[in-house]
Amino acid sequence: MVKKTGYVGIGLIGSAIAANVIKGGFDLMVYDLDQARLREFAALGAKVAASLAEIAGHSEVVEISVPEDAGVEAVTLGEDGLVANSAPGTVIVIHSTIHPSTVRRIASAAKERGVDVLDAGVGGGAPGAKAQTLCYMVGGDAAALERCRPVFDTSAKYIYHMGEAGMGVAAKLAEQIMTVLTIEAAAEGFRLAEAAGLPLDLFDQAIAVGGPQSRIASNWLRQWSKGVGPQALHGFYVGLNPALQLAHEVGAALPATALAQQLLPQFLGKPDSPS
Numbered sequence: 001m002v003k004k005t006g007y008v009g010i011g012l013i014g015s016a017i018a019a020n021v022i023k024g025g026f027d028l029m030v031y032d033l034d035q036a037r038l039r040e041f042a043a044l045g046a047k048v049a050a051s052l053a054e055i056a057g058h059s060e061v062v063e064i065s066v067p068e069d070a071g072v073e074a075v076t077l078g079e080d081g082l083v084a085n086s087a088p089g090t091v092i093v094i095h096s097t098i099h100p101s102t103v104r105r106i107a108s109a110a111k112e113r114g115v116d117v118l119d120a121g122v123g124g125g126a127p128g129a130k131a132q133t134l135c136y137m138v139g140g141d142a143a144a145l146e147r148c149r150p151v152f153d154t155s156a157k158y159i160y161h162m163g164e165a166g167m168g169v170a171a172k173l174a175e176q177i178m179t180v181l182t183i184e185a186a187a188e189g190f191r192l193a194e195a196a197g198l199p200l201d202l203f204d205q206a207i208a209v210g211g212p213q214s215r216i217a218s219n220w221l222r223q224w225s226k227g228v229g230p231q232a233l234h235g236f237y238v239g240l241n242p243a244l245q246l247a248h249e250v251g252a253a254l255p256a257t258a259l260a261q262q263l264l265p266q267f268l269g270k271p272d273s274p275s
Contacts, residue, residue, distance in 0.1 A: 006059030010037045014065030016129030017155045024154035029058045056085035063093040069102040076106045088114030091144050095122050099242035100166030107165040116144035121172025133157040139168030173243040177257050186217045187267040228268050
């Protein structure tokens, strides 16, 4: 039974997931470059690691929510990283939205040391994490998943084993495409409705019982029409990079996704593309 866990990267989603792990009664150690975040978690009862090696030494299961492939590789494969400093039997869980080949590369290096790697793509965002209703799409060893299930259950209502290492993030990339395209479809529909002078409250009710019904459309007036913060926007934007790269590699044409990435800042409240 897992008792000691770790979390690397307590940002927008990571902080909500990590807080649930504490509520679940686990002995949590956290690591982040943001000292203010670390102080917040220390006040919640978490231990604070001074290094990745320290959190690796503490944890039976360590979860990662750091942005982009290079960041995940630095945390896991660096000389002072998690793989080199974790004991055999440790499970490293990658929640980041990255390319499947990056996961497989990390998993291969970890296997040589007797360490398991799971990629657990997250569906539901920060609101789902806070409500403990996330969906985890998991790639990797089934036995390792079962070992982590009590930890996952603190935030996820739905857990699906998608197959071998890399398949969890592949599912997340496909889900990310559908999310972004739905956001932009809702934005254009509501834009036309408003320009045509429709009563938006009634239009909102009408689409809720029609074909366009979706969680995003149903929350457009209350949430999405107000835009999102730069951190969330950047996450959407860069999250489509590995999706488009994977599509090129497997021969899947995604022209709408490529356009959607360029239009994201316009639809989510920022005038320029994230740097």
